[in-house]
Amino acid sequence: MSEVMLKFNGVEIAPKDGVTTLGRTPDNDVSFPDDSNVSRAHAEIEARGNEFCLIDLNSSNGTTVNGTKVTGDIYLKPGDHIVLGGSSEILFDHVSEEKEAEKEGLIDEPSAADFPNIPVGDALRQAPSLASASSPSPAAGSRTMLMVAGGAVLLAVVVVGVTGAIYYRSRSSACDAKAKITKPEAGETIYAATEIEVEIDDPGCIAKAIYTVDGVEFASSEDAPFTVALDPKEHPDLADGFDHSFGVILVDDNGNRIPQAGDVLLAMETRKVGKPEDKPTGPQPQEPTGPTGPVGKEVTIIQVQEMTARLAKQLSGTRKYNVSNKQFLQEVQKKAGEYAQEGYYDRASKYRDAINVAFVREQNLEAPLGYMLAMSRSRFDPQKAGTDEGLWRMNPVFVKENAYDGVCGGQPISEASQNCAAKAAATYMKAIVYGVFDGDVIYSAVAFGKSTADATAWKSSLPANRVDVWNTVKTAPEREQLVRFFAAGIVADNPQKFGLKRDQPISTLYP
Numbered sequence: 343m344s345e346v347m348l349k350f351n352g353v354e355i356a357p358k359d360g361v362t363t364l365g366r367t368p369d370n371d372v373s374f375p376d377d378s379n380v381s382r383a384h385a386e387i388e389a390r391g392n393e394f395c396l397i398d399l400n401s402s403n404g405t406t407v408n409g410t411k412v413t414g415d416i417y418l419k420p421g422d423h424i425v426l427g428g429s430s431e432i433l434f435d436h437v438s439e440e441k442e443a444e445k446e447g448l449i450d451e452p453s454a455a456d457f458p459n460i461p462v463g464d465a466l467r468q469a470p471s472l473a474s475a476s477s478p479s480p481a482a483g484s485r486t487m488l489m490v491a492g493g494a495v496l497l498a499v500v501v502v503g504v505t506g507a508i509y510y511r512s513r514s515s516a517c518d519a520k521a522k523i524t525k526p527e528a529g530e531t532i533y534a535a536t537e538i539e540v541e542i543d544d545p546g547c548i549a550k551a552i553y554t555v556d557g558v559e560f561a562s563s564e565d566a567p568f569t570v571a572l573d574p575k576e577h578p579d580l581a582d583g584f585d586h587s588f589g590v591i592l593v594d595d596n597g598n599r600i601p602q603a604g605d606v607l608l609a610m611e612t613r614k615v616g617k618p619e620d621k622p623t624g625p626q627p628q629e630p631t632g633p634t635g636p637v638g639k640e641v642t643i644i645q646v647q648e649m650t651a652r653l654a655k656q657l658s659g660t661r662k663y664n665v666s667n668k669q670f671l672q673e674v675q676k677k678a679g680e681y682a683q684e685g686y687y688d689r690a691s692k693y694r695d696a697i698n699v700a701f702v703r704e705q706n707l708e709a710p711l712g713y714m715l716a717m718s719r720s721r722f723d724p725q726k727a728g729t730d731e732g733l734w735r736m737n738p739v740f741v742k743e744n745a746y747d748g749v750c751g752g753q754p755i756s757e758a759s760q761n762c763a764a765k766a767a768a769t770y771m772k773a774i775v776y777g778v779f780d781g782d783v784i785y786s787a788v789a790f791g792k793s794t795a796d797a798t799a800w801k802s803s804l805p806a807n808r809v810d811v812w813n814t815v816k817t818a819p820e821r822e823q824l825v826r827f828f829a830a831g832i833v834a835d836n837p838q839k840f841g842l843k844r845d846q847p848i849s850t851l852y853p
Contacts, residue, residue: 346394346420348372348387349433357394361806362387364426366557367587369603372432375557379403379427382556382587383810387418394418394434399805400813403427517547517594521602531609531648535573540590542568550593555586574610581610607664609647641839643668646675649832649839654811657710657783663811670812670825677829681721682840686833689722690851693733693760698853700764705772709852710831711783712768715790717848718823718830724760731756732763734790736770744793746770782808788815788824 347354348362350372363370365384366377374380381401388395398405398412405412406425418424424432525539526532538561540551551568553561560577561570574581589605647666654665665671690713701712716722716733724733731738732755741747741755746769750762757763775786778797785808789797800820808814815824837845 345437346418346434347437349435350374350431354437357387357389359389361389364432367589367605368554368557368591368601369589369605373557374426374430377427377430378556379429381427383807384426385412385424386805390417396424397805399810400816401427517544517592517596517598517600519544519548519592519594519600521551521590521592523588523590523606526608527606531651532572532574533610535571535575537569538572538588539567539569542592547594548592549595549597552591552593552599554589554591555580557587557589559591572610577610586610607666609666641675641678643671643675645839646671646678646832649836650674650828653710653714653828653831653835654784657708657714659781659783661782662809663784664809665811665828667810667812673821673825674829674832677825678833678840681717681830681833682842683721684842684844686717686721686842687837687845687848690716690834690848693722693764694851696759696761696764698851700761700768701771702853704765705768707768707771707775708783710849711771711775711787712764713834713848713851714827714831715767715771715787717834718787718826719790721830724756724758724763726756732767733760734763734767736763736766736791740793741766741770744770784811784824784827785815787827788820790823 345356347356355372358371362372363383363386364372365382366374366380367382368375370383381399381403383399384401385396385398385405388397395415395417396405396407396412397415404427406428407416407418407422409423418434420435422434424434426432519542521540521542523538524541526536538553542548542551545566545568548566548568550562550564551570552559553570553572555577561572563570580586586608587605588608590602592600592602594600650665650671654663693716697712697716698709701707702709719735720727720733722733724731727735729737729739736746736755738755746766747753747755747762748769749765753762755763755766771786771790773794774789774792774797775781775783778789778794778801779786785801785804786797789800792800804814811824812821815821833840833842834848837843837847
């Protein structure tokens with residue numbers, strides 16, 4: 343059986359042994375940069391033994407195989423027609439006969455040695471006369487002349503083509519510069535005209551830098567250091583506050599384009615920020631509050647995005663996350679109303695020492711983790727809820743069976759000081775954060791409540807690339823915990839935006 347290939351736009355490529363990515367941006371293995379129906383990271387084909395499996399990455403416009411919508415995984419077979427976004431087609435099929443013959447060496451490429459008396463440059467000029475000198479007579483000499491003429495033409499075409507390919511490769515490979523957008527940083531929101539800066543490791547051979555947004559060129563620079571200005575007002579269709587993929591293409595001195603990997607996600611927004619007014623002193627009347635803030639001043643989806651991105655950056659360390667999915671932000675916005683209730687800060691203050699000692703000093707975990715989990719699970723109210731107890735709503739049987747209360751000296755997690763509850767929760771989270779998720783705090787928070795074995799099994803079901811949090815966490819219970827974690831977190835760290843005038847940012851309690 344011959345090998346399989348992905349055939350699209352007149353091109354054939356072999357799927358990788360690991361994962362082959364499909365999407366709109368040029369950093370994909372198979373890209374359709376001019377098709378807006380295709381998502382940036384649309385789908386992937388994963389090698390599984392001797393088979394290949396297609397996985398739709400929750401793309402906006404979906405993926406079909408032979409007209410059937412892909413939901414989950416689907417194993418491919420030769421002859422399958424894959425359509426991305428309803429418009430870009432890929433044929434998953436056997437290697438074409440020509441490619442197979444070339445691979446097996448069945449097609450011999452003629453060389454100049456086969457025709458020593460015909461200069462390459464003269465081949466095309468001599469071919470017409472050679473052909474016209476032949477006649478339709480069945481004489482052997484005429485047939486020989488016809489074969490020679492045909493051979494000369496074939497030689498000319500092949501040699502000129504090969505020479506041109508070698509020349510092109512030599513020109514295009516002469517410059518192997520690499521570029522990376524360094525400013526603004528990934529995840530930032532741009533409100534006014536801003537310079538985009540790029541770092542190029544070998545700028546000497548570069549004549550131009552072309553910048554793209556979502557695969558479409560929007561600006562270029564021919565002068566080092568190749569910066570360009572980006573003004574949200576000039577791109578009103580993109581100034582929606584949501585992430586867009588910004589990339590760069592280098593052009594060398596010979597005019598060859600060198601696409602670069604590593605696009606950055608940036609958002610643009612034209613909302614103006616007014617100058618703050620002086621506030622009167624003394625007691626002020628309490629404003630009525632709505633689901634996400636004072637009536638008439640509810641927190642907008644753009645503000646939710648800013649606060650969510652800031653919290654993700656605070657918790658992620660060196661990791662990069664995309665938390666700008668519109669559906670995710672809308673869910674966080676709705677859920678935030680449940681946490682926008684006054685008094686959480688006073689309750690949290692009572693357990694400050696217990697949380698800081700257990701999470702930070704003893705287990706060396708990030709300070710926000712203990713507070714955000716407690717806020718999302720109990721709003722700092724240790725009252726029993728069903729079979730779960732304490733600020734972190736843990737099942738005492740689960741705690742006892744796994745010895746997470748081993749340093750509690752016999753105290754239960756329901757005791758008033760919450761010292762034991764904090765120690766048990768911190769010990770458990772350290773096992774999840776470092777033992778399962780390799781320091782990834784966000785996915786560890788989503789897995790809260792699972793045993794280490796169950797958390798490991800859940801992790802193995804997730805894709806290797808987990809940057810896009812919402813499209814990675816697809817199951818309902820885990821999505822609920824993800825939404826609650828961020829909704830509680832943005833309220834706890836931004837109480838004034840939610841109309842909670844008597845509360846302070848939870849970060850003031852960190853050690």
